[in-house]
Amino acid sequence: MLLALAWKNIWRNKNRSLIVVLAIAFGLWGGLFSGGLMVSMGESMVNSAIDRDLAHIQIHNPRYDENNDIKQFIPDPEKVFAVLKKEPDILAFSARTRFLGMASSATSSYPVHITGIDPEQEKKVTTLSEKIIEGDYFVTEHGISIVIGKKLAKRLKLRLHSKMVLGFEGLNGDLINIACRVVGIYKTESSMFDEMNVFLNQKYLFDVLDTQPIYHEIAIRSPNAEVVAALTLKLKKQFPALKVESWKERAPEIAFISDLMIQYTYLFLVFILFAVLFGITNTMLMSVIDRIRELGMLIAIGMKRVKIFSMILLETLLLSFTGGLLGIILGMGTIAIFSHVGINLSVFEASLESFGSSSILYPVLPAEMYVILTILIVATANIAALMPAWKAIRLEPAKAIRSY
Numbered sequence: 001m002l003l004a005l006a007w008k009n010i011w012r013n014k015n016r017s018l019i020v021v022l023a024i025a026f027g028l029w030g031g032l033f034s035g036g037l038m039v040s041m042g043e044s045m046v047n048s049a050i051d052r053d054l055a056h057i058q059i060h061n062p063r064y065d066e067n068n069d070i071k072q073f074i075p076d077p078e079k080v081f082a083v084l085k086k087e088p089d090i091l092a093f094s095a096r097t098r099f100l101g102m103a104s105s106a107t108s109s110y111p112v113h114i115t116g117i118d119p120e121q122e123k124k125v126t127t128l129s130e131k132i133i134e135g136d137y138f139v140t141e142h143g144i145s146i147v148i149g150k151k152l153a154k155r156l157k158l159r160l161h162s163k164m165v166l167g168f169e170g171l172n173g174d175l176i177n178i179a180c181r182v183v184g185i186y187k188t189e190s191s192m193f194d195e196m197n198v199f200l201n202q203k204y205l206f207d208v209l210d211t212q213p214i215y216h217e218i219a220i221r222s223p224n225a226e227v228v229a230a231l232t233l234k235l236k237k238q239f240p241a242l243k244v245e246s247w248k249e250r251a252p253e254i255a256f257i258s259d260l261m262i263q264y265t266y267l268f269l270v271f272i273l274f275a276v277l278f279g280i281t282n283t284m285l286m287s288v289i290d291r292i293r294e295l296g297m298l299i300a301i302g303m304k305r306v307k308i309f310s311m312i313l314l315e316t317l318l319l320s321f322t323g324g325l326l327g328i329i330l331g332m333g334t335i336a337i338f339s340h341v342g343i344n345l346s347v348f349e350a351s352l353e354s355f356g357s358s359s360i361l362y363p364v365l366p367a368e369m370y371v372i373l374t375i376l377i378v379a380t381a382n383i384a385a386l387m388p389a390w391k392a393i394r395l396e397p398a399k400a401i402r403s404y
Helices: 002-010 014-054 077-086 119-125 150-156 191-196 202-209 225-238 252-290 292-300 305-341 346-355 367-393 397-403
Strands: 057-060 092-104 109-117 132-135 145-149 163-169 175-186 197-201 217-221 243-246
Touching (some): 057 225, 092 119, 092 150, 109 150, 119 217, 145 191, 150 191, 175 202
Antiparallel strands (some): 057 217, 163 175
């Protein structure tokens, strides 16, 4: 009975209640949709980095990160490979020869990361082969073939089939210069990556270095991202002399930004509800003031003040829930639609590439966010009801009936 009465009381002033309901609904709709965009941007950065070169797990010599020294390769890599091949949670792995060098053209030079790869193995771990925009991925043979990023090609004024020189320190400390032919130009979601990374076929690199195969980095891809943490711990125990890191440990800044996007969404929704709080409180206060005589009569004929308090609280909860539910439905529907068709932000492509994010975003929100949002709406409604309910139960029946 009290619930039905509270629902009828809300719609006594339809325009006022409708304005509040729509304010809550559109506020949450905008908050959820913008939050979905931010979360999708964070996920895009993570997925792009993993697909580009990070993979799920990486293994290095413990001293390799000090200066990316060519001499700090992984000792006895065949034993590592044997263990990795037996691990069921590993989809594929790629052993890379990776060190610093200088890329030079006829017009300019620039420091780069030189990465020697087995093209077929690398295809199973990263999507670099799918990012080729000119030429091919080590199909064409022109002496020592090299694949470079579009940003580096622009900086060094190189084109497909252009010749460039790589300079780097050899294993014995001598300076080595090799002439390479550009057979492919790639473009990823990160302009910084495209500018700083070049790729060679390992077989040519080992010949130039005059060495048996050496590897500085083993990138591991798992079929299920959920097992990465457990797999990392397992590999750390199996290879205590090596540095085994998950993508979160290897690139903590990307993991931080991804988590920050989710925290930003929560914060944004809290701000929206905080703003709505004043609107709900004002509406309920006006509702109480409009009904002071009525409330005074109810108290006078014996209605307990606790029921008056409960009625005002129910009215506030119903008003908040109506708007909140509508906002959540609109938000979920919009996110569901655009999570399939995507939102093309190519007009901001340059800015997004500086963060390593794709220019096409697919909004998404974790399911638990809707649960937490429902709890926040209930909390907001309870807080908003306090002042109006307190005013209602403090009424003096005789004064309220006589004065209003």
